[in-house]
Amino acid sequence: MLTGMTHLHSTLAIVLLLALVISIIITLVNLAGNKPYNRKIALIGLISAHLQLVTGLILYFISARGFQNLSGDTMGDSVSRLYTVEHPIAMLLGIILITVGYSKSKKIADAKQANKTVLIYYIIGLILILSRIPYATWSILN
Numbered sequence: 001m002l003t004g005m006t007h008l009h010s011t012l013a014i015v016l017l018l019a020l021v022i023s024i025i026i027t028l029v030n031l032a033g034n035k036p037y038n039r040k041i042a043l044i045g046l047i048s049a050h051l052q053l054v055t056g057l058i059l060y061f062i063s064a065r066g067f068q069n070l071s072g073d074t075m076g077d078s079v080s081r082l083y084t085v086e087h088p089i090a091m092l093l094g095i096i097l098i099t100v101g102y103s104k105s106k107k108i109a110d111a112k113q114a115n116k117t118v119l120i121y122y123i124i125g126l127i128l129i130l131s132r133i134p135y136a137t138w139s140i141l142n
C-alpha cells in the first residue's frame, strides 16, 4: 500500500505539473488573443491537483515521513521538516489557490477577467508547489 501510494504520488506529481503548465499556457494564449475563457482547460489543472491532494493526504497518514514523524526533532532536520511540515503545507496552500482561482473564474462573465483570474491563481499556486517538491529524493529524478 505504502509503496504503491508513493509511486502513484510521484507519478501524479508529473501529471499535475504538466497539467498546470498546459492550463496556464492555453489560458495565456486565450487572454492574449482576446478569446473566450476555456473552463475545460482550467479543469485539467484542477482535477490533477485534487487527485494529488487525495494521494498526498493518504501518504501523510501511512508514510513514516508523515504525521508519525512529527516531533521537536523534525523541525531541526531540514529533510524531515520538508516532508513532514513544509511540503504538505505548501502543497495544500497551492491546491487551495488553484481551487479558488477555478471557482472564481467560473462565476466571471467577462472572458478577459476570467482568463486573468485563473492565470494569477494558477501561476502563484504552481510557484508554491514547485518551491516545496522534495527534488533530492524524488524517485523520478533519481
Ligand code: HEM
Residues within 6 Å of the ligand: 046, 047, 050, 051, 053, 054, 057, 099, 103, 106
Ligand atoms: C480531499 C479531497 C478533495 C477535496 C477536499 C476537494 C475539494 C473541492 C473544492 C473545495 C472544490 C470547489 C467547489 C467550487 O467552489 O467550485 C472542488 C471542485 C472540484 N473537485 Fe474536488 N476535492 C477533493 C477531491 C477531488 C477528486 C478526487 C476529484 C476527481 C478526480 C475532484 C474533482 C473536482 C472537480 C471536477 C471540481 C470542480 C467542479 C466544478 O466544475 O465546479 N476533487 N473540490
Ligand code: HEM
Residues within 6 Å of the ligand: 006, 009, 010, 013, 016, 052, 053, 055, 056, 057, 059, 060, 063, 064, 065, 066, 083, 087, 088, 091, 092, 094, 095, 129, 133, 134, 137, 138, 139, 140
Ligand atoms: C501539489 C501537490 C503535490 C505534489 C506535486 C507532491 C509531490 C511529491 C513528490 C515529488 C514526492 C516525493 C516522492 C518520492 O520520493 O518519489 C512527495 C512525497 C510526499 N508527499 Fe507530496 N506532493 C503534493 C501534495 C502533497 C500533500 C497535499 C501531502 C499531504 C497532505 C503530501 C504528502 C507527501 C508525503 C507524506 C510524502 C513522503 C512519502 C514518502 O516518501 O514516504 N504531498 N510529494
